[in-house]
Every structure is written in C-alpha cells, then in structure tokens.
Amino acid sequence: MQKKLILDSDLLDITISRLCQQLIERHGNFSETVIIGMQPRGIHLAEIIHARLQKDTKKEIPLGYLDATFYRDDFRRREIPAKANETRIDFIIEGKRVVLVDDVLFTGRTIRAAMDAMIAFGRPAKVELLVLIDRKYTRELPVAADYVGKAVNTLTSQRVLVELEAQGHKQNKIWLVNKD
Template identity: 85%
Template sequence: MQKKLILDTDLLDITISRLCQELIENHGDFSETVIIGMQTRGIFVADIIHKKLEKLTKKNIPFGYLDATFHRDDFRRREIPVKANETKIDFPIEGKRVVLVDDVLFTGRTIRAAMDTMIGFGRPQKVELLVLIDRKYTRELPIAADYVGKSVNTLTSQRVLVELEAQGHKQNKIWLINKD
C-alpha cells in the first residue's frame, strides 16, 4: 500500500481559511445561513469551518449534523447492517441557505441521500456543498461541490484518507492511498 500526501497541516489550514473566506464573501452576515456536517467524517470538517467562521464573523451561526444512512441507495445491499449515527439539527432550515459539509466527494451518492434526508427538516432556499477533497473522475451521480478545498484525480481503486486532530490524529493531513 502506497501513501501520497495530498495536504499537510499547513496547507490544510490555508485551504480551510480560504474556504471560510469564500463562504464569507457569498453569505455576508450568515443571518440566513446554516451549516450542516455530514456524518460521519464530515462533522469534523464542518466543526472546524464553523468555529473559524464564528471567530472571523463574530456571529452565532446555526450548526448541526446529519446522518443519511437510511436514505442511501445501498443501505440494504450490505452484508453487515450499517449503524446509524446521530442527526442533530435543532434549528429550522425552511427558507435558509444550507451549507452542507463533507470531507470527500466521491460518487455523489452520500450527498444525494443527504438532500433526501434534509427535506424532513424543511425546504431550504438553497443548498450548497463544501468538501475538502473532490475526487474527480469517480462521480456516479451529477453532483458537484460549490466550495472545494482541493480537486484530486483519482481512480476508483484508490482511497482518500483524511486524518484530523479532532478525530484523534497527531496532525491534520490528507493522504491518497493506492491499494496495491
């Protein structure tokens, strides 16, 4: 197995800062915006983005997380039953601009499931997608991110590994792994 470093700690911090600046440019005072992290790994990225945005804007921005397990189209196809994670959205999303955050955009199926899940909480005015890594050439559904940390050319056989301090790792790093 070969590992290639995509983003080290410093570059990841710069990337997240840039993403936050893009959000500030497009959302202004965030009065009509909510941030929702995707379970399981997207919540860590969303939390980092949320804290940095609140610090930069000095505003309280509604933040929650969403589990789309039961809306996935492969839910019943797995040999081992998937365990659901917690969904925590304790604010209205009706008429709001939702920034959905995940770590890696791969096939697009998880995002499709997330949008189906969100409808249970109201009809947002707009949904935007923010991802740290956009895996190009692997999309199975016509899903595209509005905010991308880094686009990476990948093969289906490869894997992107996001290691964050919030997950218990020593440093924030993102790797591309070849499963040779």
C-alpha cells in the same frame, strides 16, 4: 499500502481559511445560513469551519449534524448493515441557505441521500456543498461541490484518507492511498 501526501497541516490550514473566506464573501452576515456536517467524517470539518467562521464574523451560526444512512440507495444491499450516527439539527432549515459539509466527494451518492434526509427538517431556500477533497472522475451522479478545498485526480482503486486532529490524529493530514 502506498500513501501519497495530498495536504499537510500547513496547506490544510490555508485551504480551510480560503474556504471560509469564500463562504464569508457569499453569505455575508450568515443571518439566513446554517451549516450542516455530514456524519460521520464531515462533522469534524464542519466544526472546524464553523468555529473559524464564528471567530471571523463574530456571528452565531447554527451548526448541525446529518446522518443519511437510511436514505442511501445501497442501505439494504450491504452484507453488513451500515451503522447509523446521530442526526442533530435543532433549528429550522425552512427557507434557509444550507451549507452541507463533507470531507470527500466521491460518487455523489452520499450527497444525494443527504438531500433526501434534509427534507425531513424543512425545505431550504438553497443548498450548497462544501468538500475538502473532490475526487475527480469518480462521480456516478451529477453532483458538484460549490466550494472545493482541493480537486484530486483519483482512480476507483484509490481512496482518500483524511486525518484530522479533531478525530484524534497527531496532525492534520490528507493522504491518497493505493489499495494493494
């Protein structure tokens, strides 16, 4: 397995700061905005961004977790059933601006499923997508992120490995891994 470093800890910190600044520029005081992290790996990035935004803006911003497992179009096609994770949205999203957060944008299918799952909690005024890594040239559905940490040219035979301290890793690092 060959690994190529995409972002080290320092560059990742700068990238997250830039993403937060873009959110502040677009959402102002966040009075009508909520942040929802995608289960399972997007929640860690959502928590990091949420903490930094609250520190920088000194505002309370609602944070939730969304699992879209049962809304996936491949849910019943898998040999081994997908394991569902916790959905925790203890606030109303009706009429709110939702920032959906995930670590990697690949085919777009998970985001499509997430939008279906969100409807159970109300109809948002707007949904924006924030991803740490946008895997270019791999989209199967017309999904594009509003906020991108880094766009990476990838092959379908490669995968992006996000290692965050919040997940128990020693350092924050993002790798491009060739499947051999």
